[in-house]
Amino acid sequence: MSEGTAQAVYPPSAEFVSQANAGPELEQAAEADRLAFWAEQARRLHWDTDFTDVLDWSDAPFAKWFVGGKLNVAYNCVDRHVEAGNGSRVAIHWVGEPGDSRDVTYDQLLAEVSQAANYFTEIGLVSGDRVAIYMPMVPEAIITMLACARLGLTHSVVFAGFSAGALRSRVDDAEAKLVVTTDGQYRRGKPAPLKAAVDEALGSGDDAAKSVEHVLVVNRTDSDINWTDGRDLWWHETVAKSDTAHTPQAHDAEHPLFLLYTSGTTGKPKGIVHTTGGYLTQVSYTFHNVFDHKPGEDVFWCGADIGWVTGHSYLVYGPLSNGATEVIYEGTPNSPNEHRHFEIIEQYKVSTYYIAPTLIRTFMKWGREIPDAHDLSSLRLLGSVGEPINPEAWRWYHEVIGGERCPIVDTWWQTETGAIMISPLPGITETKPGSAMAPLPGISANIVDEQGKSVGAGEQGFLVLDKPWPSMLRGIWRDDERFRETYWSRFADQGWYFAGDGARYDDDHALWVLGRIDDVMNISGHRISTAEVESALVGHHSIAEAAVIGAADPTTGQGIVAFVILRQGQEDTGDQLITELKAQVSKDISPIAKPREIHVVPELPKTRSGKIMRRLLKDVAEGRELGDTSTLVDPTVFDNIRRGNKV
Template sequence: MTDETVPSAYPPPADFAAHANATPALQDAADADRLGFWADQARRLHWHKDFDEVLDWSGAPFAKWFVGGRLNVAYNCVDRHVEAGNGDRVAIHWVGEPGDSRDITYSQLQTEVCCAANYFSSLGLVAGDRVAIYMPMVPEALITMLACARLGLTHSVVFAGFSSTALRSRVDDAEAKLVVTTDGQYRRGEPVPLKANVDVALGSGDEAAQSVQKVLVVQRTGIDIDWVDGRDVWWHETVAESADFHVPEAFDSEHPLFLLYTSGTTGKPKGIIHTSGGYLTQTSYTFHYVFDHKPETDVFWCGADIGWVTGHSYLVYGPLSNGATEIVYEGTPNSPNEHRHFEVIEKYGVTTYYIAPTLIRTFMKWGREIPDAHDLSSLRLLGSVGEPINPEAWRWYREVIGRNNCPIVDTWWQTETGAIMVSPLPGITATKPGSAMAPLPGISAKIVDMAGNPVPDGEQGYLVLDEPWPSMLRGIWGDEQRYIDTYWSKFAKEGWYFAGDGARYDEDHALWVLGRIDDVMNVSGHRISTSEVESALVGHHAVAEAAVIGATDETTGQAIVAFVILRSDATDTGAQLIDELKAQVSIDISPIAKPREINVVPELPKTRSGKIMRRLLRDVAEGKELGDTSTLVDPAVFEAIRANRS
């Protein structure tokens, strides 16, 4: 396909649009009566007691949604589907990394959640207590989350790749009474310890975590573990032996459902608080409409880990509240080989596939012959999450994975927003590669300058949310002032939430998220987004992935330094390629954006959530000592990067 024939926008296929859940009437309803619209979305759920008021914003920036309403989140995700006659529907196709698998129906899920809830109650845990979950992607992790929701226990999921230090800080901050974990987890086919990290985290004697009463251990790998009598208990000897009947209690709409600590920051982690009614309303609404979900026929796969908000919202609460059948995969995309994801899609007939741009670019690097070896014809919708997707990866995703027949929903949202905020509606929106397009019906956003004035189309500005939304965070655990200072101080006069991201509208008023504002470089007084330069680089046929940083420069203030990974079929890797890449950036953006330096590297430094650690690349470019590398998948990657720069 030549540049001249590449479409600028992709309308939804006619047959998709004809049967889509979302029609233009959805936006019309939200425009006519925003709060009435959200009331209608809330009533897609089961309320034990109906709400009296949709929104109380009198205590802004602390919201109360669906005031007076009472519901049980787990009942909405499990029991009501069984009661509706869908107990035999598979809720979870679980795929273990070594090749084992389980299919769990809604009736079976109800039984297991009830057993866990009864055991948790036997420990004396009561609504409002906190439970830390430090587990890989095994069914018991989801069962634990749902059992907590059933009892009104506030769960705090800690990504199983985090260190014992990170776990301890989160346990202490939340004052968790119970920690649920596994003996070990599989990483690239090998069992590695996990319970051992819990032991280190919780300490002993005077250094012991004072709040923790029990550690509940799922036997996953069978590796030897240390045991603390009186504290440690096996899942199969306790939960599995508990009664399987439990009557759920209804909780206030504003009852805290979970804490999720933001990662990647220095100092004390921020425990983001999400509550029950508003969060479930928006995750359920967005799942139904953004993913055009058809419960009788769709098989949904969100590739995120439950340790991140994407896993909470679109691997647990969003899908299950809609009665979905979904894939839960334990392992890495290349274990035992690079075909694994496509084998799963083929075997289970996955229809909806929701992954991060980082993974898409990894697939590009591996080469299209891998997905081409599989029947992916079951797919009807693709999704992107976690960071802005560059147009080249978007088009590759559509062509190679979606066979040019699947709409793509490029979604923007955050841990703090709780659910999708900006996204195409797949049966309505003509999508542009790389653009999240528009706020969803019921969501209000603006792009403004530092003074709060709307910026013209084509200019970069700050992405703000100027109206409250149901799944919004309700604060930072134990630190109300930090919540106000972090999210509401920049535009305090206007009362707007500042997302931390830059954005622009194009000439057609399509919304483009440009990434974090601290990823905007200032070169000779010109503000240039790292994501735009990265997109230009990845637009070259030889480049699979790129990371760009602004390094200190005596002349220009900052200079652009790029790190690129080449595709497997790239032939030219020398000076001519570097010149081509610099020229491409000049043409696509501006000569001002031409990188001072481009480094070809074998890998990029990434956290276990797939985010590129640009801060550490900046340290490399400026010759500084590296900062904290503990959250990286492979800290040794810097040796290869330095070798390629020398």
């Protein structure tokens, strides 16, 4: 990345500083007594039984936080706001893809969560049972999650874009008794089946999923579906007719709140276990401080799906535990056209907007005239999540979406960490485009070499978390050995969690996350991260997005192959453009990092969560048959890629 531009510093405005939730005293308190600090954050919640110890780390790497404490997550997210007199506040502005919408107040949310909890009890579910949720972004999905939390049912949300096979593996591993789904979902303006995938996943006869007793179906698209009597139930005939009053019971702080399956290198998904007290403490604390949230004033919008951890933490539990008003949008950003997100911001006066760099770069590709056509003056804070954001996209986000007035919180965290770990605090931090800056108060991280020694400024190393944190994963479901091996074995002697990401400090000790260590290429013995090369390419005025992979090379071990998308209105000038791009990378990083090949392509292969499938690009670059393309939004993208330019 270009040091001149990337190192420019953006301090928060005096006006923002004057009203910020988090000031320097937060860091001072955390440094003075870390565990007392976390106890104070925990007490922002309602506890039915107070905890006796903040942390028990005696069985490391298996932590216990807030030992002896009992609380109810749903009570903290819903009931207590109603009891405080805020029942008429809108909790959810729900926007459906076809144009339908619904506002759900905290009063209404409490009634509907209570109905679901009562019905789940009626069909025999008890605390500790597991429930699989395979749903699009409809209010009933959030209601189901909260009803599970209310009863101590451990939920497993499976992204509604996943295949029947992926659903089945997760249902079987968790031994889910109930699957909650919809008849269909809207995708790019048209209804698409969903219940059919559940039927396929659960099988029949000898192949039937043994654990599943019921399938509860929300009518979303009025689709014709197959029906299994005795197993299948309509939400509107059952849940919607249940009692709206329900008394929540407290659960132990270490009770498993949810499982969330994430991809494993061996192919078998890992069921990440998150618990009740520590998880809710940290997501609630980070939502309040990182997003500077003002209940009753701000309107928050996290663009993630509930199928991912971002949706769990900053679309359900973080916002609702703080009494937030938030937008939940069902559809894609370009349905019915590319103005959709900005129309929603304008209509609901969204003040905080939290999205992935992939979407920001997509907006760049579409052109600034689209956001410029809308009044985005309600925005006061922007956030980035999911991958390191390249400086060019950061600056575009700041200027075009944020009108140069909104601080940007570039957040680093993972499914496994449960909550934000490294991020600017918007009223304190002077930010640098592309840098997550520093661990949050109460969080301890370091960048080390293979031997576990801290690296110096400018050196790449391994990002480790060297002290336990409240929202940390408590294990992999029923696989303790895999948990130890995957996350704790590399630095077992030190007892550190290894995140799997590379990072570096700059001269000011700002922390730059470089992406997965398996996204580091070895070019003639030099370690070069794909993120750095992508950032340099996108620094060129013609390029909206880039994906880089290391392909086998007989001379250098690996050769850098780049795939780039042009910005709206930019022309492919052929050899001239390729020459300019190679020069840009040489200048910003090193001549060693200059790509061997650059392909100008119309699209990149992305999953429905927005992640670029670099593995498949590597298959293309090395001339292999493509691997599994089932999670791609558009598998035909490779036809266009193969017709792209190659130099």
